[in-house]
Amino acid sequence: MIDVLTRRQPFFLDSAKALDQAAHNPDMKLYIAAHAVTNIFYIVRRSLGTTETLQSIKHLLQKIEVAAVNDAIIRNALATDPKDFEDAVAIKTAESINAELIITRNLPDYRASSITVLTPTMFIAAP
Numbered sequence: 001m002i003d004v005l006t007r008r009q010p011f012f013l014d015s016a017k018a019l020d021q022a023a024h025n026p027d028m029k030l031y032i033a034a035h036a037v038t039n040i041f042y043i044v045r046r047s048l049g050t051t052e053t054l055q056s057i058k059h060l061l062q063k064i065e066v067a068a069v070n071d072a073i074i075r076n077a078l079a080t081d082p083k084d085f086e087d088a089v090a091i092k093t094a095e096s097i098n099a100e101l102i103i104t105r106n107l108p109d110y111r112a113s114s115i116t117v118l119t120p121t122m123f124i125a126a127p
Contacts, residue, residue, distance in 0.1 A: 001032065001040050003105070003120075005056050006047045011105060011120070018103055018120035023063040030064040033093035037066060039086065067093050084109040091115065 002008065003015040022028050037057065045053040073092045082088030087109040094102050094115050102117045104110060110117040118126065 001036070001060065002043055005040070005044045005053070005060075014120040014124060015105075018123045021124055022103070031067040031094070031097055031099060032060075032064050033090050034066050034069045035086065035089055035093075037061075067097050069093055072096075080112060082112075088112075 001015075001019075003011040004019055006012075022030055041053055041057060044056070048056065069089060073089060073096055077085060077088035077092045080088050080092075084106075087104075087106065090102070090104075091110065091113045094113075099115055101123075102110060102113060102115050103120055103123050104117060105119050107117060107119060
């Protein structure tokens with residue numbers, strides 16, 4: 001999401017393609033963990049400013065549902081003794097909604113995921 005909103009190179013094109021491909025697939029439902037929305041806002045507003053960042057997030061959320069992060073998810077993420085706590089929360093959130101796939105450029109921090117993890121490039125190349 002950050003790559004798309006900030007047009008970060010060299011990742012923008014594949015990330016935008018992956019988002020577009022997933023958003024236009026009637027068999028897919030897109031989710032983002034609630035904590036990720038605030039993190040994205042915090043990071044992206046430094047590049048785009050508050051107003052444009054809020055507008056961009058509102059636009060994205062027209063096609064993406066926000067998955068709740070609750071007490072159980074936080075405690076389960078903590079119990080994994082994570083290298084990266086934010087990513088552990090994302091994994092546990094995805095598990096809680098029975099997600100079939102996580103798309104991220106950060107594959108190393110998702111090694112413990114019980115859910116298939118692909119980069120945007122891998123996703124758009126998949127049959």
